[in-house]
Amino acid sequence: MNKVLPFLAVSLLSGLSAETARTLPKSNRWVFPADIVTEQYNELRAFYEGEIAKAAAARGQYWAGEDWNAVVRENREHFCRMLGVTDPLLEPKPQKTVLAESPSHTVSLLEWPVLPIGNMGATARGSLCAYAVLIVPKSAGPHPAVIAISDAAQSAADIAGLTRALPPAEQTARRLSSAGYAVLAPFFVQRRTFCQPWTEDRSWLFRLGYQVGRHLTGTEVQQVASAVTLLRAMPEVDKSRIAVAGEKQGALTALYAAALDERIRAAVAANYFGTREKAFEEPEDRTLWKHLVRFGDAEVAGMIAPRALIIDGAVPGTDIEIRRAEGYYARAGGTRPIRATSGNAGSISDEAIAALAKVMNPARPTAADYTAELPPERLAQIANTQFQHWQARLRNLAMEAYAVRQAAWQPPVTSLADFNAWAEKKRELYLDTIGRYAPAEGLLEARSALLYDEPEFAGYRLSVRVYDNVHAYGILLVPKDIRPGERRPVVFTQHGLQGKPEDALGVIPNPNADSVYDRFGWKLARRGYLVFAPMISVQTAIDRSNLARRSHLIGLTPQGMEVRKFGRVLDYLSTLEFADAERFAFYGLSYGGYTALWTAPAEPRFKVIVSSGHFNDWNIKTSDVTEGTSFLFHADCFDMFNFNLLHSFSHAEIAMLTAPRAFAVEIGDRDAVVVLPHRFVEFEMNRVGELYRKLGLADRFLIAAFAGPHKIDGHQVYPFLDRLLRGKPL
Known part of the structure; x- marks a missing residue:
């Protein structure tokens, strides 16, 4: 359906004309490219190669000084x-x-x-x-x-x-x-x-x-x-x-x-x-x-x-x-x-x-x-x-x-202030691990185009400038029943590798995608949330590894770029009168669960994080020589490796840095992405849960275990989101 409803123009966009409603507020009309996947990949490849050239030009600063020895x-x-x-x-x-x-x-x-x-x-x-x-x-x-x-x-x-x-x-x-x-x-x-x-x-x-x-x-x-x-x-x-x-x-x-x-x-x-x-x-x-x-x-x-x-x-x-x-x-x-x-x-x-x-x-x-x-x-x-x-x-x-991390991760839990001070130092180490990008500043240059016009919501393709010639892209669903002056929570719904925003949203039924994602973006929009489905910057493991090969040479990672992209989308959404900038959440499956987890410590504006179909014992997942799902066995997955990561972080430690914000793991008992036997992962999840309990925040942590394979379930996560996003801001 392509007709723009007058209700949308008057009720949601505060009296803007029906023609204006074909774009989001504070954005220009966007002519969507024929191949957004290739465009996004080429942007990042050119960005990293440009940063390599800058690094070479700036290298002399490390070799200056009168005392050559x-x-x-x-x-x-x-x-x-x-x-x-x-x-x-x-x-x-x-x-x-x-x-x-x-x-x-x-x-x-x-x-x-x-x-x-x-x-x-x-x-x-x-x-x-x-x-x-x-x-x-x-x-x-x-x-x-x-x-x-x-x-x-x-x-x-x-x-x-x-x-x-x-x-x-x-x-x-x-x-x-x-x-x-x-x-x-x-x-x-x-x-x-x-x-x-x-x-x-x-x-x-x-x-x-x-x-x-x-x-x-x-x-x-x-x-x-x-x-x-x-x-x-x-x-x-x-x-x-x-x-x-x-x-x-x-x-x-x-x-x-x-x-x-x-x-x-x-x-x-x-x-x-x-x-x-x-x-x-x-x-x-x-x-x-x-x-x-x-x-x-x-x-x-x-x-x-x-x-x-x-x-x-x-x-x-x-x-x-x-x-x-x-x-x-x-x-x-x-x-x-x-x-x-x-x-x-x-x-x-x-x-x-x-x-x-x-x-x-x-x-x-x-x-x-x-x-x-x-x-x-x-x-x-x-x-x-x-x-x-x-x-x-x-x-x-x-x-x-394991022992090195155990010795280093002894957070104080007597007060939230002590924990936050301790965690801030660990967060700095984490930022070194994923790469310290230059601040994304300047004009947002938001562009949008109407994609869906459903009875309950409208959907827009959205592009936001991150750096010169680097843009974030995704699809934003906006409920049509937002009252004037009302601000709604926003949930990011992240697809997995080789997926696309449409798969995570499920607005148009697609049996293959829906069997995995269960139309979770659509369901959240129907529950009244603003829903943004970002596109992972590349769609294949080979392309992702190609970006990692470039970025690691200069101390950056693709994960860090995703954080920058999400941050710029948050900057834009915060300018919208109907978006609640105090209630952002992130819910991703598979590679999207990976993205959710790795984004959590670096972007504090996400008040609730849900990692679905990804949370693991990262020692086993990246270094075990017998576990069939170990990334060692997958030649095209270099981007899953980070230099000296295991002495500082596995998934439990990354998740701990989300506290005191809310964190949830969604995991199926037949999820083949999670290392077997699951008790290794259960131990890591329980370590996170124990921290939240000791901090007096047990209600902000959830293990959403269900009977099923690698997929979105939602039965426990949706109420978790409702409780945390519709109450007092975290």
Whole structure:
């Protein structure tokens, strides 16, 4: 029905004409775009890429200061935290297996402990091991040494010539040993699906580590540091002459290791050094939280200065970053980085090895003419052992996070004032976790268009400006029986992933959507509420992860953007004479339940929050290797991961920050989104309920459990909303 009723114009909009009633008050007419989903996604992608460019332009502020050593020291601390390089290493006590002897060299396989399997209890007494190929000249030493790091598509055995995977010209470790060095080539997890079938091995471990403030790249940097310690203890090695050299992914590791470890005299980076403003297009396991705020490759080089840095090969932006790095080297009083070649070779070039020799002064070269091969079975054993060890450690850290959170979350409950003061500090930490966006200020530029004209309410598409070229969108239902001067509560009804506002509202019956959402927006409008159904900014997990990949590089998250969008819609609704700005609520299902939960601590104007079909034990949901609904098993769900989240927040802690406002969990006994068995989630829900009880606010918390699957139920939630939104404001 498209006819605009005179009753709507006169009763609701205070005498405005029927023509004006085709838009909402204080808004301009909106010509709805043909593809709102693509428009919203493109807006956010452009926003994050613009913020990345701004971050790069502003990066110099973190590298200013007259005391260069102090500047580097501070930035190294940030770099360590970003990489999760925070755990003390074990003493490297290697076990050696000789693989080959030639007249000139001995080739061995090393295995040594690096870190304990866990940090608490019995696991702290176990250890995970590093593996490496060691090639040592038989000539009189001590020799300079190079830690040769392969690309993630290769293994240490490949570059040492212990397999037939690479031609001799690309066997970098063997070539360096022929150039007069003792060479240690560490085994790292390769970028492939090998040890488990669901995602690439590196992505699997990266995500496990990300949740507990560790990083796969950081684990490799730690193994390099352990290898440096090991080499320095060997009588055959000159401990003052140790270098790192890598190609592609190995070059990244070499750069980062040299930036943090001043015992490393020189670094060679082949086919990697360049601008990182498009790091979101690189493999997921390279994603670093807040990476581009302080660091590009030039800044990493600045932490290596004044030690030798050899740049080999070319990638996009190599020349730009070298010029920037030269400025840091000048401040450090060192010789500028050496450019070996400008091509993109398959491995480290002969020119780069020659440049390294001028720094490291190896003895006369002797061809490494050994013959040996590591059989595929042994290589598979090494790969599986390494993967299982790191998986066990990172999973143990996730389990230990329960105790870390328990110790940190002891809120005072003797008075509401004491609790609020305590919670405010936790809320600041939470805002750091979801990202601190610039305030959304300026004109609202609201636009609207009539969509529904039903007997009991009218419905409008609504767009509100958040930032320049970023807009919030949703559909607002306005009851027609609002009396002049009356203000009604507003309930946001949030759909799930791959849904749309129309699904959450259910104004026009749709059997598929209604079987999940139960027309809950329509039902709330019929109960007399203003109802706003926002659209989640993107509709697919892949697009959502693409935004997360961009936003995390600058310390932001898509969740934080949703909060900003909701805030601007609240700003607009607060200008409407018939909306009660003291009575806003949020009710979402599935991804909408996720959005409701994560919005709650950050937007205090929502007085009641209902998270339906989402509330979980987030440790299990994001780090369990046996729970089938764990997001580890879903390659396209990177946006479910937040750096170092589990040491500070699971869902119970996020919900606690809603207090003293009202909070409800709606959960079906057959909801497959909730981890099984449900008793884990019940424990987390009861923790929240216990806090509300101790604060004397038991009537503001609800567990709306029902018999049914993943869907809106409403039978307990609707009365909960009625009681809290129609009484005295919270």
